[in-house]
Amino acid sequence: MGAGGTDGGGSAEDRLIARLFAPLARHPGALGLMDDAAVIAPPPGHDLVLTKDALVAGVHFFPDDPPASIARKALRVNLSDLAAKGADPLGVLLAFAVPPGMDEAALVAFARGLGDDCAAYGAPLLGGDTVRTPGPFTVSITALGTVPAGRMVTRLDAKVGQAIVVTGTIGDAALGLALRLDPGRAGFAGLGAADLAFLKDRYLHPRPRLVLSTALREHASAAMDVSDGLVGDLAKLLAASGVAGRIEAARVPLSAAARAAIAAEPALLETALTGGDDYEILAVMPEDRLDAFGAVATAAGVGVTVLGRTLGGQGLTVEAAGGATMVLKQQSFSHF
Amino acid sequence: MGAGGTDGGGSAEDRLIARLFAPLARHPGALGLMDDAAVIAPPPGHDLVLTKDALVAGVHFFPDDPPASIARKALRVNLSDLAAKGADPLGVLLAFAVPPGMDEAALVAFARGLGDDCAAYGAPLLGGDTVRTPGPFTVSITALGTVPAGRMVTRLDAKVGQAIVVTGTIGDAALGLALRLDPGRAGFAGLGAADLAFLKDRYLHPRPRLVLSTALREHASAAMDVSDGLVGDLAKLLAASGVAGRIEAARVPLSAAARAAIAAEPALLETALTGGDDYEILAVMPEDRLDAFGAVATAAGVGVTVLGRTLGGQGLTVEAAGGATMVLKQQSFSHF
Numbered sequence: 001m002g003a004g005g006t007d008g009g010g011s012a013e014d015r016l017i018a019r020l021f022a023p024l025a026r027h028p029g030a031l032g033l034m035d036d037a038a039v040i041a042p043p044p045g046h047d048l049v050l051t052k053d054a055l056v057a058g059v060h061f062f063p064d065d066p067p068a069s070i071a072r073k074a075l076r077v078n079l080s081d082l083a084a085k086g087a088d089p090l091g092v093l094l095a096f097a098v099p100p101g102m103d104e105a106a107l108v109a110f111a112r113g114l115g116d117d118c119a120a121y122g123a124p125l126l127g128g129d130t131v132r133t134p135g136p137f138t139v140s141i142t143a144l145g146t147v148p149a150g151r152m153v154t155r156l157d158a159k160v161g162q163a164i165v166v167t168g169t170i171g172d173a174a175l176g177l178a179l180r181l182d183p184g185r186a187g188f189a190g191l192g193a194a195d196l197a198f199l200k201d202r203y204l205h206p207r208p209r210l211v212l213s214t215a216l217r218e219h220a221s222a223a224m225d226v227s228d229g230l231v232g233d234l235a236k237l238l239a240a241s242g243v244a245g246r247i248e249a250a251r252v253p254l255s256a257a258a259r260a261a262i263a264a265e266p267a268l269l270e271t272a273l274t275g276g277d278d279y280e281i282l283a284v285m286p287e288d289r290l291d292a293f294g295a296v297a298t299a300a301g302v303g304v305t306v307l308g309r310t311l312g313g314q315g316l317t318v319e320a321a322g323g324a325t326m327v328l329k330q331q332s333f334s335h336f
Numbered sequence: 337m338g339a340g341g342t343d344g345g346g347s348a349e350d351r352l353i354a355r356l357f358a359p360l361a362r363h364p365g366a367l368g369l370m371d372d373a374a375v376i377a378p379p380p381g382h383d384l385v386l387t388k389d390a391l392v393a394g395v396h397f398f399p400d401d402p403p404a405s406i407a408r409k410a411l412r413v414n415l416s417d418l419a420a421k422g423a424d425p426l427g428v429l430l431a432f433a434v435p436p437g438m439d440e441a442a443l444v445a446f447a448r449g450l451g452d453d454c455a456a457y458g459a460p461l462l463g464g465d466t467v468r469t470p471g472p473f474t475v476s477i478t479a480l481g482t483v484p485a486g487r488m489v490t491r492l493d494a495k496v497g498q499a500i501v502v503t504g505t506i507g508d509a510a511l512g513l514a515l516r517l518d519p520g521r522a523g524f525a526g527l528g529a530a531d532l533a534f535l536k537d538r539y540l541h542p543r544p545r546l547v548l549s550t551a552l553r554e555h556a557s558a559a560m561d562v563s564d565g566l567v568g569d570l571a572k573l574l575a576a577s578g579v580a581g582r583i584e585a586a587r588v589p590l591s592a593a594a595r596a597a598i599a600a601e602p603a604l605l606e607t608a609l610t611g612g613d614d615y616e617i618l619a620v621m622p623e624d625r626l627d628a629f630g631a632v633a634t635a636a637g638v639g640v641t642v643l644g645r646t647l648g649g650q651g652l653t654v655e656a657a658g659g660a661t662m663v664l665k666q667q668s669f670s671h672f
Contacts, residue, residue, distance in 0.1 A: 031490060034576055036417040036560050037387040037481075039488040042378045050462055051373040052478060054431040056469045081372040095390040095476045126386055133392045135471015140431045142388060142478040145373075152375040154367060224372050240370055 016104060017130045020111035027091060027124035038126035040091060042146065049087035049145040049152055053077050057099075057136035061204075062180065067106045068113025069204045070139065075117045077227065078143035079208035080279040084225040086153040086217035087145030089123035089210065095140045097133035121210060151217050158222035158241035158284035164307045165290070167209055167281045167297060169255040170230050174275020175268060176203030187265030195257035202255075206279035215296040216281065219289035226282050229274040231328055234282055234307075235316040241284070246317040247308030249273065249326055273318070274328055284310055352440060353466045356447035363427060363460035374462035376427060378482060385423035385481040385488055389413050393435075393472035397540075398516065403442045404449025405540045406475065411453045413563065414479035415544035416615040420561040422489040422553035423481030425459035425546065431476045433469035457546060487553050494558035494577035494620035500643045501626070503545055503617045503633060505591040506566050510611020511604060512539030523601030531593035538591075542615035551632040552617065555625035562618050565610035567664055570618055570643075571652040577620070582653040583644030585609065585662055609654070610664055620646055 018033065025033045029040040042048055055074050057063040065073075075092065082089055094114065098107070118125050123143065147153075176199035179188050188196065209225075216223050222241050226233050230252065238245045252273060254262065262268045285293060290306065297304045308319075318326040354369065361369045365376040378384055391410050393399040401409075411428065418425055430450065434443070454461050459479065483489075512535035515524050524532065545561075552559050558577050562569050566588065574581045588609060590598065598604045621629060626642065633640045644655075654662040 031492070035421075035491050037385045037421045037423070037488070039383050039385050039421075039483070041383050041485060044380065047375050047377050048384070048480075049373045049375050050429055050480075052429040052431050052463060052476075053465045054433060054467045054476065056433055056467055056471070058470055059468055085371075085373045085375075087373070091386075093386055093388040093478055095388050097390060097392055097474060099471075127388060129389045129476070131390045131392055132395050133471060133474065134394055135392070135435075135469060135474070138433060138469065138471070138474055140388075140390065140465070140476040142429055144384075144386070147375070149377060152373070155371050156367070 016107065020107055021125065024111065024115040024118060024125045027126055030124065030126045033127060040126065045149055046146040047149050047152060049082060049085050049147055050142065051078055051081040052140065052142040053081070054138065054140040056138045063136065065204060067110035071110045071113035072117045072205055074139040074141050075114060075123070076206040076208045077279060078141045079121055079123060079210060080206055080225040082143055082145035083208050083210045083213050084153070084223045084281050085145070085147070086151060086213050087147050088213055089121060090144040090146050091124045091126040092118065093126055093142040094128035097131050097138040099133055099135065099137050102137060121208065147217060153216050153220050153223045155222050155224050155237045155240040158237060158243050158310055160243050160310055160312045162221055162284045162310045163287050163290055164234065164245055164247055164309060165283050165285065165304050166226070166230065166253065166307055167212065167302050167304055169253045169258065170226065170278050170280060171258045171272020171275060172199055172202035172255050173277035174271050175258055175261055176200045177275065177277065178268065178271055185265065187261040187268045190264050191257060191260055195260060198255065198257050203277060206277070208279060209281050209302060211300040212281060212297060212302065215293050216283060219293040220283040220285045223281055223283040226278040226280050227276055229276040230278065230282065231273050231316065231318060237282060237284070238310065238316055239314065244311040244313040244315050245308060246311060246319060248319045250321050251305060251307050253303060253305040270328055352443065356443055357461065360447065360451040360454060360461045363462060366460065366462045369463060376462065378426070381485055382482040383485050383488060385418060385421050385483055386478065387414055387417040388476065388478040389417070390474065390476040392474045399472065401540060403446035407446045407449035408453045408541055410475040410477050411450060411459070412542040412544045413615060414477045415457055415459060415546060416542055416561040418479055418481035419544050419546045419549050420489070420559045420617050421481070421483070422487060422549050423483050424549055425457060426480040426482050427460045427462040428454065428480070429462055429478040430464035433467050433474040435469055435471065435473050438473060457544065483553060489552050489556050489559045491558050491560050491573045491576040494573060494579050494646055496579050496646055496648045498557055498620045498646045499623050499626055500570065500581055500583055500645060501619050501621065501640050502562070502566065502589065502643055503548065503638050503640055505589045505594065506562065506614050506616060507594045507608020507611060508535050508538035508591050509613035510607050511594055511597050512536045513611065513613065514604065514607055521601065523597040523604045526600050527593060527596055531596060534591065534593045539613060542613070544615060545617050545638060547636040548617060548633060548638065551629050552619060555629040556619040556621045559617055559619035562614040562616050563612055565612040566614065566618065567609050567652065567654060573618060573620070574646065574652055575650065580647040580649040580651050581644060582647060582655060584655045586657050587641060587643050589639060589641040606664055
């Protein structure tokens with residue numbers, strides 16, 4: 001995979017990496033990962049959309065997460081960025097740093113998870129680099145997407161008086177993380193095995209909403225994916241667009257598992273609203289686009305919920321049940 | 337810088353990163369690093385060339401290397417791949433993982449080194465991600481370049497009976513590394529301060545030969561940059577093209593500093609030939625293109641040396657002075 005040493009020339013590890021990853025690089029422009037670079041002809045009349053996220057063991061995932069899940073998460077958080085920008089995937093580049101203790105079985109599983117998801121999401125592996133590290137397993141993915149020229153959905157163009165919507169359900173991944181960190185806390189005591197597994201799965205396996213890319217381009221004024229928490233991310237979007245907003249906490253869509261956990265331990269509502277790792281799409285659009293956008297989402301099996309509206313001025317108000325303004329300790333989760 | 341938390345919303349570190357890197361992202365498509373993704377219109381009629389290399393402290397650079405030099409090296413090794421493919425830079429994405437002990441001054445210096453080189457090489461920063469790591473400082477760069485459609489120079493198309501050439505001088509960086517690891521060894525005892533500084537600088541600061549991109553597209557049948565050692569990399573190129581080759585060790589271009597070190601300690605010749613980190617261009621081209629290619633290189637102040645020729649069959653023969661075949665312990669250096 002380029003100059004870093006996975007091009008088959010060198011050590012046994014080099015050859016292992018080549019054997020595992022070259023089969024994933026079926027795109028002709030990947031040149032079987034045998035060259036220094038990949039080459040790809042971008043579709044005429046389109047802009048490129050570029051995003052790059054890195055994940056570190058012990059920071060963004062648990063060191064004992066299944067390697068296939070780590071690969072999937074690393075890929076999916078990048079594809080989620082493409083989805084939020086209204087982009088269709090063109091391909092991905094992968095760099096990862098392998099710690100001393102990582103064995104062949106783990107690399108095989110990592111490659112398989114990556115390959116399955118590259119195929120499932122139509123995002124071919126184009127190239128990358130593999131290096132050793134004395135530190136934790138670290139994965140960096142660069143995802144390339146395309147939009148018709150000038151049509152990328154940014155955070156910048158939300159207007160006053162538009163609807164604020166979110167896809168799917170919010171808080172599942174943050175609750176899944178809380179569950180991993182402290183399975184004994186009150187909120188999780190009454191949940192059944194299926195609910196507990198659902199929350200953990202939502203943390204491990206984000207669901208990039210690429211099925212909504214086209215509809216976002218057609219209908220949304222602004223959008224982003226929810227990675228650092230609904231409240232903090234919405235505040236960023238509103239600030240970038242120069243508008244204010246008001247949402248009702250009671251409208252935030254919660255899964256049955258999240259509802260049960262929050263009912264048992266109300267403090268978990270704040271975890272859900274600010275915890276992050278949702279990888280759902282937060283979008284602002286004219287009211288008269290809601291039906292058309294909702295129809296596409298429904299057809300794809302993705303829920304869409306109106307949380308509130310944009311207003312003149314600045315700042316985000318989160319209204320609690322009864323109309324009081326919620327005071328949140330922390331608007332979003334920062335990995336940094 | 338996208339979902340990883342440098343978009344200004346979060347912690348003091350987030351804001352520091354935003355303050356340091358946003359000014360480097362002057363390309364309008366970088367959206368001031370305020371969005372989840374960058375957007376760029378690729379030039380019509382061109383292919384994209386994509387490369388991604390990762391560098392880890394203690395593996396690819398010394399933890400106490402100046403942060404500005406680390407940034408420069410991370411950028412330049414990627415730009416060197418673009419140069420070898422005949423590509424012109426379009427932009428770069430940066431991800432880096434910051435260890436606990438890295439202070440603000442180091443981040444400031446890293447950003448300055450990166451910014452200076454992005455400007456010098458015409459490769460604007462388009463986006464990326466910053467994360468924390470409990471491990472070593474780790475940098476991953478994805479470089480995007482362009483070539484006229486169908487014109488990327490690969491490793492695959494060297495033909496029998498062509499000239500094997502290399503730019504610049506070989507072995508300086510490997511000797512610089514050897515000097516860093518063991519300054520007391522015999523080869524370095526007689527070198528003056530300027531020669532020692534030159535070798536160290538060649539290890540720290542690769543010189544991507546982007547000035548030769550166009551000439552490589554026009555004249556080379558195959559090319560790659562020398563990152564893992566001249567002999568091993570040439571063997572890879574020949575194998576990828578399905579040809580054999582013979583070069584003379586005595587023709588390998590050496591700097592005055594390298595010549596002095598090797599004269600004092602002949603074993604260092606093998607270090608020079610196989611050590612890597614040269615980031616010079618190894619190319620195979622028809623004999624009748626040598627003059628035209630050499631003229632462009634000379635005008636740019638870059639030397640070009642003919643090392644030997646491609647042959648039918650397979651394998652690389654390195655001929656020592658007197659005509660004997662050199663036996664090398666290891667053809668290339670593997671970081672992995």
